[in-house]
Amino acid sequence: MGNPISRQEINEHIVEIVSDSGEGAQKAGQTFGTISAKMGNGVWTVEIIPAEIKPPARSPAGASGIRIRLGSQYMTNMGDAADVVVALNEQVLYSRIATYAYKKGTVILLESKWLTDPNPEIVEQYKTALQEFRDNGLIVHEVQMEEECLKLTPKPRLGKNMFVLGMLCHIYDRDVEKAYHEIKNTFIHKGTKVIELNQQLFQAGYDFAENNLEFHYNVPPWRTEDSEEKMIVTSGNQAVGLGVMASGMDMVAMYPITPATSASHYLAEVYHMVGGFIHQAEDEIAAAGFAIGSSFAGKTACTITSGPGLALKTELLALAVMAEVPLVVCVVQRGGPSTGLPTKVEQGDLLASLYGEPGDAPKIVIAAATIEECLHFVIMARKLAEAFRTPVILLTDANLATGVQPYPRPEAKAEWLASPIDQSEWTKGMPAFDWDEKTGLSTRPIVGQVDGQYVLTGLAHTQKSKVAYDRESNQRGCDMRSRKLATLSSTLKPPKINGEAEGDLLVIGWGSTLGAIEEAVGKLQAKDYKVSSIHLRFLSPLEPGLKDIFAKFTNVLTIEINYSDKADAPFITPENRRYSQLATILRAQTLVDIDCWSNVYGQPMQPGLIYEELQSRLNQGEA
Amino acid sequence: MFGLKSDWSLDIKTRYFALGDYAGGEARWCPGCGDHGVLTVVQRICRDKQVPPEKTVAVSGIGCSSRLPHYMGTYGFHGLHGRALPIACGIKSRRPELDIWVATGDGDCYSIGAGHWIHAVRYNMNMTVLVFDNSVYGLTKKQTSPTTPIGYKTNTHPEGAVLEAHNPLTTTLGIANVSFVAQTVDWNPNHLYATIKAAHDHKGFSLVNIIQRCPVFLPNFFQGHQDDPGRILLLTHENGIPLEEKFTKLFPTQQEHDPINMVDAYDIASKREPLPIGLLYRNTEVPCYEELSSVGKDMGMEEKLAGIEKAYDQFAI
Numbered sequence: 013m014g015n016p017i018s019r020q021e022i023n024e025h026i027v028e029i030v031s032d033s034g035e036g037a038q039k040a041g042q043t044f045g046t047i048s049a050k051m052g053n054g055v056w057t058v059e060i061i062p063a064e065i066k067p068p069a070r071s072p073a074g075a076s077g078i079r080i081r082l083g084s085q086y087m088t089n090m091g092d093a094a095d096v097v098v099a100l101n102e103q104v105l106y107s108r109i110a111t112y113a114y115k116k117g118t119v120i121l122l123e124s125k126w127l128t129d130p131n132p133e134i135v136e137q138y139k140t141a142l143q144e145f146r147d148n149g150l151i152v153h154e155v156q157m158e159e160e161c162l163k164l165t166p167k168p169r170l171g172k173n174m175f176v177l178g179m180l181c182h183i184y185d186r187d188v189e190k191a192y193h194e195i196k197n198t199f200i201h202k203g204t205k206v207i208e209l210n211q212q213l214f215q216a217g218y219d220f221a222e223n224n225l226e227f228h229y230n231v232p233p234w235r236t237e238d239s240e241e242k243m244i245v246t247s248g249n250q251a252v253g254l255g256v257m258a259s260g261m262d263m264v265a266m267y268p269i270t271p272a273t274s275a276s277h278y279l280a281e282v283y284h285m286v287g288g289f290i291h292q293a294e295d296e297i298a299a300a301g302f303a304i305g306s307s308f309a310g311k312t313a314c315t316i317t318s319g320p321g322l323a324l325k326t327e328l329l330a331l332a333v334m335a336e337v338p339l340v341v342c343v344v345q346r347g348g349p350s351t352g353l354p355t356k357v358e359q360g361d362l363l364a365s366l367y368g369e370p371g372d373a374p375k376i377v378i379a380a381a382t383i384e385e386c387l388h389f390v391i392m393a394r395k396l397a398e399a400f401r402t403p404v405i406l407l408t409d410a411n412l413a414t415g416v417q418p419y420p421r422p423e424a425k426a427e428w429l430a431s432p433i434d435q436s437e438w439t440k441g442m443p444a445f446d447w448d449e450k451t452g453l454s455t456r457p458i459v460g461q462v463d464g465q466y467v468l469t470g471l472a473h474t475q476k477s478k479v480a481y482d483r484e485s486n487q488r489g490c491d492m493r494s495r496k497l498a499t500l501s502s503t504l505k506p507p508k509i510n511g512e513a514e515g516d517l518l519v520i521g522w523g524s525t526l527g528a529i530e531e532a533v534g535k536l537q538a539k540d541y542k543v544s545s546i547h548l549r550f551l552s553p554l555e556p557g558l559k560d561i562f563a564k565f566t567n568v569l570t571i572e573i574n575y576s577d578k579a580d581a582p583f584i585t586p587e588n589r590r591y592s593q594l595a596t597i598l599r600a601q602t603l604v605d606i607d608c609w610s611n612v613y614g615q616p617m618q619p620g621l622i623y624e625e626l627q628s629r630l631n632q633g634e635a
Numbered sequence: 636m637f638g639l640k641s642d643w644s645l646d647i648k649t650r651y652f653a654l655g656d657y658a659g660g661e662a663r664w665c666p667g668c669g670d671h672g673v674l675t676v677v678q679r680i681c682r683d684k685q686v687p688p689e690k691t692v693a694v695s696g697i698g699c700s701s702r703l704p705h706y707m708g709t710y711g712f713h714g715l716h717g718r719a720l721p722i723a724c725g726i727k728s729r730r731p732e733l734d735i736w737v738a739t740g741d742g743d744c745y746s747i748g749a750g751h752w753i754h755a756v757r758y759n760m761n762m763t764v765l766v767f768d769n770s771v772y773g774l775t776k777k778q779t780s781p782t783t784p785i786g787y788k789t790n791t792h793p794e795g796a797v798l799e800a801h802n803p804l805t806t807t808l809g810i811a812n813v814s815f816v817a818q819t820v821d822w823n824p825n826h827l828y829a830t831i832k833a834a835h836d837h838k839g840f841s842l843v844n845i846i847q848r849c850p851v852f853l854p855n856f857f858q859g860h861q862d863d864p865g866r867i868l869l870l871t872h873e874n875g876i877p878l879e880e881k882f883t884k885l886f887p888t889q890q891e892h893d894p895i896n897m898v899d900a901y902d903i904a905s906k907r908e909p910l911p912i913g914l915l916y917r918n919t920e921v922p923c924y925e926e927l928s929s930v931g932k933d934m935g936m937e938e939k940l941a942g943i944e945k946a947y948d949q950f951a952i
Contacts, residue, residue: 046952049952050952242951243951243952244947244950244951244952245950245952246950250950254943254946254947254950257942257943257946258943260939262729262931262932262934263725263728263729263928265725282942282946282949284930284931285942285943285945285946286931286934286938286939286942286943286946287930287931287932287933287934287938287939287942288931289728289729289927289928289929289930289931291728291928293721293754294721294750294751294753294754295750297718297721298718298720298721298750298751298754299721300721301714301715301718301720301721301722301724301725301751302721302722302724302725302728303725304722304725305694305712305721305722305723305724305725305726305727305728306725306726306728306729306730307725308712308722308725308726309692309725309726309729309730309733310730311728311729311730311932313725327715327716327718328715328718331714331715418952421947421951422947424940424941424943424944424947425940426936426940429936429939429940457710459689459690459692459710459726459730459733460689460690460730460733461689462687462689463689464689464710465688465689465708465709465710465711466710466711467659467693467704467705467707467710467711467712467713468711468712468713468714469705469713470713470714470715471713478660478705479705
């Protein structure tokens with residue numbers, strides 16, 4: 013074909029494909045991400061999900077698509093502004109611009125068919141937008157994608173995504189063989205004709221970019237293709253599903269709720285391979301009840317939900333705490349309160365997880381910080397639930413749930429699987445709650461065990477699980493259940509410090525913000541700022557040694573995606589300021605005057621924003 | 636090759652369970668409460684069918700009825716307001732070999748747990764569900780229940796209940812996959828036993844609405860029905876509740892009703908006077924959800940590990 017292309021070598025790029033729903037942008041982006049991961053690049057992809065099911069075509073609210081961050085290092089988050097964007101109409105770009113997804117110099121490859129649309133209004137909208145985008149510093153290239161695709165198919169709307177994939181694969185010098193292979197896999201069930209058409213559309217896009225576009229990049233890999241370490245690439249919700257299977261839990265009871273449901277979709281497809289069953293209950297409460305019933309009968313179960321579902325499960329969670337039933341509750345957090353922001357990210361369910369129930373309901377709460385941890389923490393959660401005879405809440409969020417990332421392939425280990433139900437004879441006379449005074453731990457009779465018969469109750473009860481309303485019994489039960497958390501805490505290690513063990517500022521995070529925080533902190537450390545960070549995985553009980561760590565820093569700050577009052581907002585005083593959720597807990601537990609920086613934009617934390625905030629605090633010396 | 640095998644032997648039961656093996660704590664219901672009679676019948680059926688106590692679970696919600704598990708010598712789950720059925724279904728889901736009893740009431744099942752009731756009927760999991768329907772909230776002291784007759788004075792409606800009472804029988808009959816619906820009265824031990832026994836024998840979700848006396852909050856409410864058997868409509872049929880003639884002849888008002896006839900069942904269930912007792916509907920052909928939910932429960936370690944590897948393979952790069 014044309015002249016040899018000169019390629020600019022870059023360390024990383026952020027690419028977006030944005031369109032109306034149903035135009036296949038996500039499929040194209042996922043394929044692009046997979047090809048890149050297979051070529052040894054670090055990759056993080058995240059879906060751009062419209063707020064409505066059937067938004068009108070060509071509307072900002074309908075923006076649907078995907079962001080792919082690829083680079084020559086391990087990618088831990090979605091990054092800041094995009095570098096290259098493919099847009100199938102101009103209107104959807106408005107919503108991305110409104111969320112600061114782009115910057116001056118972002119290259120936009122825009123479908124140009126709207127310029128010749130029979131509807132003069134659309135033509136006008138297109139022209140206006142084009143001018144606005146250019147005035148704002150975006151570099152817009154008009155591309156006749158529809159026209160090119162029409163050469164191959166009468167239905168270009170369905171195939172345009174492969175044309176887009178082809179363009180991107182040329183721009184970033186992707187391996188064409190790998191692309192053909194992925195396309196084949198995608199359409200494997202649709203027959204040879206469909207596969208070939210999509211490969212032709214891909215090739216058309218690839219050739220178009222070669223002949224018509226003047227920018228081409230090279231993103232060197234961070235790991236060699238023949239690397240010994242095997243990798244898998246999944247979303248956080250798929251990782252949760254894999255974790256359920258690898259943990260040996262063979263029952264999940266759920267009720268559909270965004271953004272948690274795709275974990276169950278995945279399990280519904282594959283769970284049978286490990287003999288598991290997914291139960292779609294009639295409501296969130298029934299899902300928890302069903303799981304608790306199964307756990308009571310010796311088959312520790314899991315329920316997967318999001319904030320509003322967690323609220324509905326509250327009463328049954330308290331029962332599981334009270335009656336010491338092991339249970340894994342995976343909460344994929346979204347924006348709240350109420351139905352809030354169903355498709356968007358927030359870390360707003362921490363306090364509800366810890367303190368949602370009336371009375372004292374101590375339970376284990378852990379939070380995954382990476383997609384890989386989504387998998388491993390489900391396994392840990394089941395083990396903790398059984399060892400400590402308690403519900404365990406595993407917090408993830410919409411950012412992890414929809415993010416896609418390669419990570420080391422876990423082993424399938426027999427010791428990770430749940431052990432068979434114990435049906436040996438129960439030691440006669442041993443009570444159902446044979447609490448160890450020091451640890452609060454006890455062995456649980458399982459239905460079927462001869463002489464183990466007891467009646468589980470949510471009422472205050474004695475060691476023998478007999479209802480008891482006397483002073484001592486209730487105090488003792490509460491003591492024993494709480495003691496289990498202290499016991500667990502005594503087995504934990506202090507969190508690892510990212511950076512020096514002392515300095516001007518310590519940043520504390522939890523959950524999906526890990527990558528963004530460490531990226532920002534790393535850049536500041538490279539500029540000799542005395543800033544370090546820690547990231548908590550255990551929220552109840554807290555990891556030990558925090559007060560000692562805090563004491564070595566002039567200032568301590570949490571960064572969270574949940575609400576807090578700004579310190580300088582009207583009427584706010586140090587006494588009435590409402591802090592973000594982890595800050596609230598840490599202040600109470602350590603008596604250290606911890607500050608917080610948080611927002612509820614519904615967006616993942618961007619490393620660039622964190623960098624700016626921390627830099628300005630460090631420069632002002634007030635950190 | 637012919638005749639008896641040499642190792643042929645009698646299957647001698649090594650364990651025999653007496654009534655006492657099914658007895659738990661001393662029942663704390665009020666004297667004269669119908670719950671006592673139901674408890675006795677449940678224990679007798681367990682004894683008569685020799686179900687191992689450790690393989691039996693009595694599940695309940697909240698209310699007077701729901702104290703029943705505490706008085707059983709089996710495993711028990713005294714759960715939450717309205718939530719007995721999801722818990723019972725969960726227990727059954729991966730342990731289909733367990734024998735499940737559910738004790739619930741008109742408030743627990745037909746009000747706060749109404750959503751679960753509807754869906755538990757659809758799941759049709761094999762369990763015996765006893766609804767202690769005394770037309771009032773007892774444990775919380777005389778509030779209107781979904782089956783309190785309109786006009787009846789309660790603490791929440793001192794001028795009388797304002798809504799027409801709910802008919803749990805017609806509702807249950809209207810739910811997809813319904814497989815067993817019966818009604819009985821607590822004051823007739825013969826009918827109570829035979830009905831609950833038939834429910835327990837049925838493979839599927841068997842719901843028995845037990846018309847029941849609350850001597851404290853609805854004293855003498857069913858006295859008329861007790862005194863005059865003519866106010867009871869006894870359902871009879873060769874496929875219905877098996878009853879001896881010496882028993883049936885005590886009831887002047889009878890109707891022969893084939894329990895597979897849904898149209899007639901609905902017609903009978905929609906009338907309250909005379910009060911129908913007996914088997915309204917039974918369908919043994921309805922699939923049980925545990926046949927789906929328990930698939931794979933005995934999968935071995937090797938196969939599971941291979942399944943996990945296969946799942947990883949799908950995401951391998």
